[in-house]
Amino acid sequence: MSIRTANQECLRRIDEGGAAWVDVRPAREVIPGMEEYTVLHAGPPVAWSDMCGPMRGAIIGASMFEGWAKAPEEAIALAERGRLRFDSGHHHRAIGPMSGIITPSMQVNVVRNEPFGLDTHATLYMGIGKVLRHGAYDETVMAKLRWMNHELAPMLAAALREAGGIDIKAIVAQAVQMGDEMHNRNKASNPLLLVKLAPHLVSVADRADAIRAIKFIDEAGHFVLNMVMAGCKGILDAASGIADCTIVTAIARNGHETGIRVSGLGDRWFTAPAPMIEGVYFPGFGPQDANPDLGDSAITETIGLGSLAMAGAPAVVEYVGGTPQFALETTMKMFEITAGENKAFKLPALNFRGTPLGIDIRKVVQTGITPVINTGIACRRPGVGQIGAGLTAVPLACFEQALEAFAAQRAATA
């Protein structure tokens, strides 16, 4: 097949993909390959010895939640002895921001790509500050984790059943015209989700519980992010595995390496050391405290949201640094490396042009322009949480390696 045809097919599948939040269920019931002692993490595969502070902290917390360990030292011992089965969440239709840790008992969001019959799963968003995904595991975190899994999750599941699912793609399409880019800025999308969900929460739960759930989701601020991430992954997974296709279907970081996947290159990861983030720090923190880039949230950029949609979210520069002009220029630059434009996500600031869609590894290597990522900065010390926000890019080396592999594969099958 010509590369052009393959890429067009990829974009067509992405365009036709859907994302509906349909359920909340325990991981072991819905995530493929979720055996006992399985620990899924964000980013490409990584060994325990290479894992960053926040990820290790999250694994310790998860191990204690599962009851595999009663104390952090025991969890560490399990990991060091190889008793825990680590794998990239991406290999299991699973995804999560920052360390993205999922273990069998954890309740996960189920997001469905109905036209392609594909379900993806994401962690439940815990909020900001001292949270599990940043490696915190003290008693307040564990208590919250228990409440979320044992009380909030069933409530959500019942509400979703009654609602018949909530259309996440539609929320994104609206929010992108309300100043959100869906990665760092969800100020419109989170309330939009809550508005859809709230009546059903009130319907299925008692008053106090419903109020607690609603307040939690609102204060979390980015609760919708995890569903959006799962939605993006579901849509992109359905567009993966197209022979001769040079479009990127995943960008993910594990705090040690950044990796990309390409539709025409199957399940292969192309990795490079995770870069540091250039950004704005919260008071009291600086670059010396920062963790390298971490998390699966760059799946948003992969589909033309996040920094690729920055022209529609100029306010995000207050958070990541820069000027509104810079936000506009960033999106314009991203058009240089993409194959097409999103039909569903259109930016009023650009005359309703669709956001750049379909990062083409050829264009990245040709121009040297790498996808920019708007992201939070995690503290390298586990359990502290987010210490700032800023911009980073996917290392050029990932795309160069992918290009070489693609050329070799094409030559071999010629």
Added chain:
Amino acid sequence: MKLYTEVLASCYQDSVILMRISGQVRQHPGVREVALFMGTPANQALLQQAGLATDAARGAGPNDLIVTVQAEGDEQAVAAVAAIREMLQATRKAVESAAEFRPRTLDSALRQLPDANLVSISLPGAYVRAEAMSALRRNLNLFIFSDNVPLEDEIALKQEAIARGLFCMGPDQGTAYLGGVGIGFANLVGRGRIGCVSASGTGLQTVACRLDALGEGISHGIGVGGRDLSQAVGGAMTLFALDALAADPGTEAIVLVSKPPHPSVLARIEAKLDALRKPAIVCCIGTPSRVTGRTVWVETLAQAADAAAALLAGRPLVPGVLSDAGAVRAVVAPAGGAAADRAILGLYTGGTLAYEAGHLLRSACGADHPHRILDLGDDEYTVGRPHPMIDPAVRTDKILEAARDPRVGVLLVDLVLGQGAHENPAEPLADAVRQAREIASRQGRRLACVASIVGTARDPQDLAAQRATLQAAGIGVLATNPDAVRCAAMLVRPTLRRQWLTEEA
């Protein structure tokens, strides 16, 4: 003197910007030399030759900028490099803050201008083939200003272009006219009925300006690049362009400008001209005049324009040694024998004009004469420096050198105006000549200078003012390059005056 090198990674800038910055920083106190080159293999070799290569420089890649500074001490070198960095930053910022977002590739440019029909390429030679082939595949014509394009690339591009029915103007072509639009180094001339095909940019400019002065105009001017008429390229684009102009309803006569082509190519050209059903004038500098069928062969660029104008007017071309004898007489008469038996030094910015001058001097003075004609646009003089049509410094230096050379009696120059040229080239030339004459005078010698101007009344430099500036410095301005050359010849060889000036009387 300290040699200080720094490599700025991933810092691409084009040569014009780099030369501007190096030119400015070279003026800093204590700085002797500044060289800014991208780390391409070709540039690495240049640095090696110039004795400026260091280990740091050698490690640079094609997208890295090698900054080399020669200064009196560390302090000046470090300050110079800092200034260079600042200027590079400022350039980047100015470009990036421009309201218009510039696309990064041909394809994204096409999204902005989907009905584009021409790509103008002035990239370093090694990169031309790939970009030009992409353009041809997208059904776009080419104007390639770049030089140092490998010969096999030129051959491949022209083959591809012709197969697709597209022009490949160049490589190494500075001037073209399409539908009245001047591309590259072009003069503002009227639109008219004469189509030109030229292997020389300045050749095309010269013919176009002379036509404009005669009240005629250009339909299109197709530049084919200096190598087109070589045996290897075989005149491919010339033949294609001749066909195109013959088929163009707006073209009534065709002028072909070149240096003597390879004999096999000459035969092909002659056959083509025979088959064209339009009258053609060929200026093949150095070949004697003749008429063959519908084709008139002339010796000089000015004659080519004269012949084309005469043809359109339906009058016979009156051959003559001088175009404007009055102007020549006005220079020669008062000079007396002051420059007799001394040498002419030609300092030309236009290569074809230099070539024409050389040919005419050989005709007039025999093969064994003491005169020197320099083409200051030649590679020898332009490594790391802008072309003399843009930057007068090299010519100024040579003029001052000549002032101290007792053998030189006459300076012979060209002045090229138009788009892309220096904004006021007459001034530095006039200043240099004034200075040179003073130096010569202090050593008891007279130094004459004669010039011709390639330009039109509509050019941005104001032709009349440029002429006046030269004349105010005592430079004799003649109507054409041949007139200037012959004027110089008459100054150093008075016997020619009887021959040429009497004939004109």
Added chain:
Amino acid sequence: MQPTVLQDPPRVINLGLASFAADLRAQGVAVVDVDWRPPAGGNPRLAALLAQLEDEPETPQTTEGSRK
């Protein structure tokens, strides 16, 4: 087969020195100036791979541009 560019006004894409684009713009010509960098950062091997993997152009060849 004659190049149509002789009959149509030139509409130009400029790769290289900005002055060429500026001069064309001053004559009222539609021109897009490309912010050109060496492909693949000047890496010849990757540039060669890119050339191999380049798409064929989308627009079908018009009669003027088609092969003989």
